Amino acid sequence: MANPVRIRPVGLSGMLVQFAEQMSDPANRAAIAFRAAVEAQEWPEVRETSTSLVSTFVSVDLVGTAPEAIAEKLEALLATQDWLAAPLPAGRTLWQIPTLYGTDAAPQLEEAAEAAGVSPQTAIEELSTARMRVLTIGFAPGQPYTAELPAHWDIPRQQALSKSVPAGALVVAIRQLIVFTNDTPTGWRHVGQTAFRTFRPQSETPIALSPGDEMCFPAVSEAEYARILERDTSGNAGAQTQVLP
Amino acid sequence: MSARLEVLSCGPSVTVQDQGRPGFLAQGLTRGGAADVLALFEGAALLSQSAELAALEMVGMGGAFYAHADIRIALTGAPMTATLDDAPLTWHASHLMPAGSTLKIGGARSGTYGYLHVGGGIDTDPMMGARGAHLSAGLGAALVAGDMLPTGHDKGTTTAMTLPVDDRWDGGRIRIIASMQTEQFDTKTQQRFAATQFRRDARANRMGVLMDFDGEGFAAKDQLSILSDVIVPGDIQIAGDGAPFVLMCECQTTGGYPRIGTVLPCDLGRVAQATAGDSLSFEFIDMDQARAIEQRALAQRKSLGQTVIPLLRDPHTMRDLLSYQLISGVVSAEANPFENEE
Secondary structure, eight states, X not given: OOSOOEEEEETTTEEEEESOSSOOHHHHHHHHHHHXXXXXXXXXXXXXXXXXXXXXXXXXXXXXXXXXXXXXXXXXXXXXXXXXXXXXXXXXXXXXXXXXXXXXTSTTHHHHHHHHTSOHHHHHHHHHHOXXXXXXXXXXXXXXXXXXXXXXXXOOOOSSOEEEEOTTEEEEETTEEEEOSSOEEESSEEEEEOOOOSOOTTSSSSOOOOTTXXXXXXXXXXXXXXXXXXXXXXXXXXXXXXXXX | OOOEEEEEEEOTTEEEEOSOOXXXXXXXXXXXXXSSHHHHHHHHHHTTSOTTSBEEEEESBOEEEEESSOEEEEEEESOEEEEETTEEOOSSEEXXXXXXXXXXXXXXXXXXXXXXXXXXXXXXXXXXXXXXXXXXXXXXXXXXXXXXXXBOOOOOOOOSEEOOOOOOSSOEEEEEEOOTTGGGSOHHHHHHHHHOOEEEEEEEOSSEEEEEOSSOOOOOTXXXXXXXXXXXXXXXXXXXXXXXXXXXXXXXXXXOSOEEEEEXXXXXXXXXXXXTTOXXXXXXXXXXXXXXXXXXXXXXXXXXXXXXXXXXXOTTTSTTGGGGGGGGGOOOSSSOTTTTOO
């Protein structure tokens, strides 16, 4: 393996298992698969687990549990298989989320298209047909970081932050798309607007998206978007789902 | 029947808080909960009840509250001016708030986060398993005038108790341990960080506290190529401008800025409570020391109940002294005038 896996404490809050230093698809899959494996162990000292892009966080009270003791368990589990070759989890969901590109609702489409070196029309075609995968949920509740767009979408974040981009915004940078959970100041460019709510505190499933899920953002007209807003106030915003084999 | 506490008016940042909402990290939601967790335990000790119960957290200033039934209360955290029907109340103490009385909590005399606890706890509907508002996540809301807060069943009866508290209102020395990116800061930078006197900047909230300082900013090697990774409360993040930002209870779950260290949980309340301009410094300690210190702090927290003592009554602070003779308009030699008192 090119990158040795690293295990290290995170303050007194738990241990981090890092599968790579850079983003890579195998490391992302490894983090998701290893998290599931840790959960399946039902170790009593583990409070909860999560994944970031290429790492698994195992929340353990390191005041009551010695870091060496939990590290040893994690190492033994790591040794049971080649995690970088792990498949994606079963039962993933494909989400199709109607998106209004450009217009006043998403004013940075043209700017983003220019940065990617394509026309606004091509940008809409590419963004609305890309099949993205949720790498991680983070920063804000339910907020998905999805990848991966074609190489010419490796556009940097803006130097100056946009003061506030609304909840439901589809934003782009570094070949990734995010749907924002809340109104957020950001360096990512606002190219589309959805009425999809990634966090619905009142719902039985407040957060529906999971790492490994796939997402598409098909383009709809302003009129269609207005109809969706009128018809669907659940926060699902006309999203279609199907379970992936 | 549960009692009710009505909010007559309140400051802009008064929320229901408890020990937060673990279990949602993977879904992007940090635990949240009280900024000064020790204050929750102090309130619980004063009212002889569970520290799991919810209380009101008041940032910088409190509000006016009306009791619709007799309610036991305790005041903890940052000392604030407090009166019950205009008579002064002692902070870090429990009191009886009789039905029909009005509690007024003003500005903090020192520190930032004050707490109002009620017997039986604030009994609002749980949201995702807890009652604490997590405003940065969009969960819950700050209290406003007119809010009616139900309280839980109160099994206790004792009031007029106090306890000695750890003075944690004006910054000071904060102990930290190495974090994921500490080694990416060279030794000289780490030493300079530990030797720097910081000032708590005006920009501070439940998400994080910015540190102001003189001299050049702090930077890590390969700062821009650090991949976004998990964040825990207490992490000291160094943003692009080189200024440290201590992440607090309501921080985001992931972040891509390097972290130079992590504040010990038992010192995080001290960071939260510091007011703008207060001086703070950070001292690196190793994992073994950190665990020992935190174990001691937990043991102390558990035995807080044993430190609770009766509040000695100072005639100057007894409210409306003469009224004690006039209960029911009849002076009785037998009636204990203190019976219904706190």
